Amino acid sequence: MANPRDQIITLPTPSLRRHSKKVGLVDKSITRIINNMQAALLDWEASREHEVGVALAAIQINQSLRIVIIRNDFNNKEDRTYTIFINPTITKYEGNIEEDFEGCLSVKDIYGKVPRYTKIKVKAQNLNGKEFRVTADGFLARTFQHEIDHTNGVLFVDHIKDNSEAFFKLNDEGNLEQLDDKDIQNHHIFR
Ligand SMILES: [Zn+2]
Numbered sequence: 001m002a003n004p005r006d007q008i009i010t011l012p013t014p015s016l017r018r019h020s021k022k023v024g025l026v027d028k029s030i031t032r033i034i035n036n037m038q039a040a041l042l043d044w045e046a047s048r049e050h051e052v053g054v055a056l057a058a059i060q061i062n063q064s065l066r067i068v069i070i071r072n073d074f075n076n077k078e079d080r081t082y083t084i085f086i087n088p089t090i091t092k093y094e095g096n097i098e099e100d101f102e103g104c105l106s107v108k109d110i111y112g113k114v115p116r117y118t119k120i121k122v123k124a125q126n127l128n129g130k131e132f133r134v135t136a137d138g139f140l141a142r143t144f145q146h147e148i149d150h151t152n153g154v155l156f157v158d159h160i161k162d163n164s165e166a167f168f169k170l171n172d173e174g175n176l177e178q179l180d181d182k183d184i185q186n187h188h189i190f191r
Contacts, residue, residue, distance in 0.1 A: 004039035005047060007061040010106045012188055017153040020059050020066045023086050026127050033063050034084055034127075041069070042080055044105055050174035051103065052077055055143050057150035060106050068124075068147040074139060085124035088148055095119035095137065101168065101176060102146055102156045110189065111168040111176055112160045116142045157189050164190070 009016060023030060037056050045053035054074060058067040066087045073079040095118030103111045119137040122144050126132055136144050146156055160166040164184055168176040184190050 003047075004036070004043040007036060007040045008044060008056075008105050009060060009062050010108050011155065011157075013062075013106075015062055015064065016059060016106055016150075016155060018059065018064050019153050020057070020064045020151045023065050023067060023125075026086065026129060030065070030067070030086075031127070033058055033061070033065065034067060034069065036063075037061055037067070037069050038082055041082075041105075045077075050170060053105075055082075055147050056105065057147050059150055059153075066151045068144075068151065070140070070143055070147065084127060085122070085147075086126065086129075088122055088124035088144070088151070090120050090144065090148055091123050091133075092121040093117040093119075094121070095141075099166075100139075100142060102142065103170075104146070104156055106150075107155060107157055107189070109169055110157065110179075110187065111170065112156050113166045113168070114142075114146075114156045114159050116145045120144060122148075161189070 040061050041053040041056045055070040058065045068085045068088050069082040072081045072083055097115045098118050099113045099115050101111050102114045118141060120141045122134045123131060167179045169179055171177050
């Protein structure tokens with residue numbers, strides 16, 4: 001494989017729709033998958049001019065396991081550290097539902113304005129199998145909802161598929177613009 005980012009699968013690959021399996025013991029094969037996830041995400045980021053590699057779920061490198069990695073500092077591209085969440089689940093939804101932009105490494109060139117809860121509680125396990133809990137709000141809460149959706153075979157486009165006005169693309173200047181009728185006709189997501 002030429003680049004680590006080539007491991008990333010995109011729609012319409014059917015395995016993205018699968019429910020990922022729960023992780024049992026964290027052995028060498030699991031840590032190898034996590035290392036591959038991080039390498040793929042950082043390599044993808046290095047190939048993009050305007051975007052940061054915020055998070056990744058294992059199914060996005062075609063490993064059907066409930067593992068998510070999320071960047072520790074969204075605003076600092078120099079900080080390339082991630083937190084690992086094994087078997088993450090949302091235990092509580094709080095706050096309001098708000099719409100904001102989301103992209104996905106598995107949905108090429110399409111962005112969406114997606115409704116999500118503004119605050120959630122998550123429980124997960126760390127590499128030692130120890131359970132920990134996180135309360136997240138704002139963009140981190142959105143990221144958790146997007147990534148945990150992946151472990152259940154759901155993509156952001158599924159939340160907005162009946163609303164073509166919620167779909168956007170990145171132009172050459174790095175700004176988001178709404179898809180026009182031609183874009184929508186040509187894109188497999190709408191077929
Ligand atoms: Zn995604």
